[in-house]
Amino acid sequence: MMTDSGALKPLNSFAIDVRARRVIAAYTEAELFTLWRQAADDATPVLVLGGGSNVLFLENYAGTVLLNRIAGVTIEECPDAWHLHVGAGEVWHDLVRTCLEQHMPGLENLALIPGCVGSAPIQNIGAYGVELRQFCDYVDVLQLATSTLRRLSAAECQFGYRDSIFKHALRERHAIVAVGLRLAKAWQPVLTYGVLARLDPQQATPRLIYDTVCAMRRTKLPGPALQGNAGSFFKNPVIDASRAERLLSRYPDAPHYPQPEGGVKLAAGWLIDRCGLKGYRLGGAAVHDKQALVLVNADNATGEDVAALARYVRQQVAERFAVWLEPEVRFIGAFGEVDAVGAIT
The missing domain is CATH 3.90.78.10 (UDP-N-acetylenolpyruvoylglucosamine reductase, C-terminal domain)
Known part of the structure; x- marks a missing residue:
């Protein structure tokens, strides 16, 4: 566990200069539950945060910010697909790059999306014709009040356009701790948006798509x-x-x-x-x-x-x-x- 001064400016990608009562990082499910319970016993609000890449702090936060830093990636290879179990605290783009380096394509259109893996199902992140729900097998969720772990199938996640059950019924008192992904070996390029549409489908390798997406994002989007x-x-x-x-x-x-x-x-x-x-x-x-x-x-x-x-x-x-x-x-x-x-x- 780690505690800092409560400064949130380096923990949100908008770099809004606000503070929380305290900021603590949790590296295991047990730590996440224990820290949440401690804050709840103090009758203060609790916010579970990943990379802070999709939030806007309107003002100082009156409670505890728990940084979800649960790490780890395990890979199981099957005849038709690779199955990944990824800790919520892993950096999304690092996962995309790792998959590409290990010759497991599919996520390349989602390169350079900021944030952590645990935040990806909340938004059903998407870019250049691809969405997370196309690869999501399951999401493991910790019910913070009871320390109960629940595995939701992709259907139970109720994915929509930039939407999921995690924005609604499971928004309060729940924390995503891991995401299961399935990358099919029968790979097909998705070339429907932007500069990708100009690529030759016969020549479009996963690496070429990845490089093209990264170049587009770095040109158009400010770091x-x-x-x-x-x-x-x-x-x-x-x-x-x-x-x-x-x-x-x-x-x-x-x-x-x-x-x-x-x-x-x-x-x-x-x-x-x-x-x-x-x-x-x-x-x-x-x-x-x-x-x-x-x-x-x-x-x-x-x-x-x-x-x-x-x-x-x-x-x-x-x-x-x-x-x-x-x-x-x-x-x-x-x-x-x-x-x-x-x-x-």
């Missing part, structure tokens, strides 16, 4: 170490087909992706860019000048600066396109997670 951010701030909105047809009649160049359920996904970054908001600044927060989907900590921004900018961006997009954006980032108040849409409405 959190250089400029605080949480990656994509808003979800790409999905609207019904009739609304999409009307919008595309006015903006035929708008990127759009028909969905299996019948809706049409739009590119939130394109909508924001069309509102002329690249580089727009409010307080210490700004819309990134190269990727409008990213809000950045431009100059000692507070959480409220970022929320105010998100509110302004959302309003501008709604006025022009009649589309309401929803944050992908989780908002954290003094006593825990708050409704992100409500916070910017």
Whole structure:
């Protein structure tokens, strides 16, 4: 176990300068339960945090932040697939790179997504046509009040677009401790988005896709170490087909992706860019000048600066396109997670 001064600035990728009552790291399930129980006995709120890559602290946190640092990767090879059991505290991108180096492809489209493995199911992380749910076999969850370990199948996780049961029924008093992944040996490249669509499917190796994705992300997205951010701030909105047809009649160049359920996904970054908001600044927060989907900590921004900018961006997009954006980032108040849409409405 490790305790520090309670400073959260180095523990959230937005680099918001806030503090918690205390910050403690847990390296085992037993430590996680014990520390949670201690904080609960003190009648203070508890927040379990991984890499802090998808959260926005609006203010100082009134309780204990538990850093989930449960590590370990085990691999079982079967005739048709590799089965991985990965500790929640492992760094996601390190896992992607390790799989590639060990000739276990599948995750390359998800390279350079910041954060820890335990956070990946919460958001059902996705990029460039691939989502975690395509590989997730199970998620191990610790019920913190009872120290009961429960294994959820992929179906039980209720994965949706940037959504899962961990944002709803299992949001409180639960901590993801491990994720099971299945990487099929019958690999096929996914080349549906961005520069990947220009690659020759016959020549597209896992390494080429990985390198291309890393190059795209490094070109378009600011590194959190250089400029605080949480990656994509808003979800790409999905609207019904009739609304999409009307919008595309006015903006035929708008990127759009028909969905299996019948809706049409739009590119939130394109909508924001069309509102002329690249580089727009409010307080210490700004819309990134190269990727409008990213809000950045431009100059000692507070959480409220970022929320105010998100509110302004959302309003501008709604006025022009009649589309309401929803944050992908989780908002954290003094006593825990708050409704992100409500916070910017």
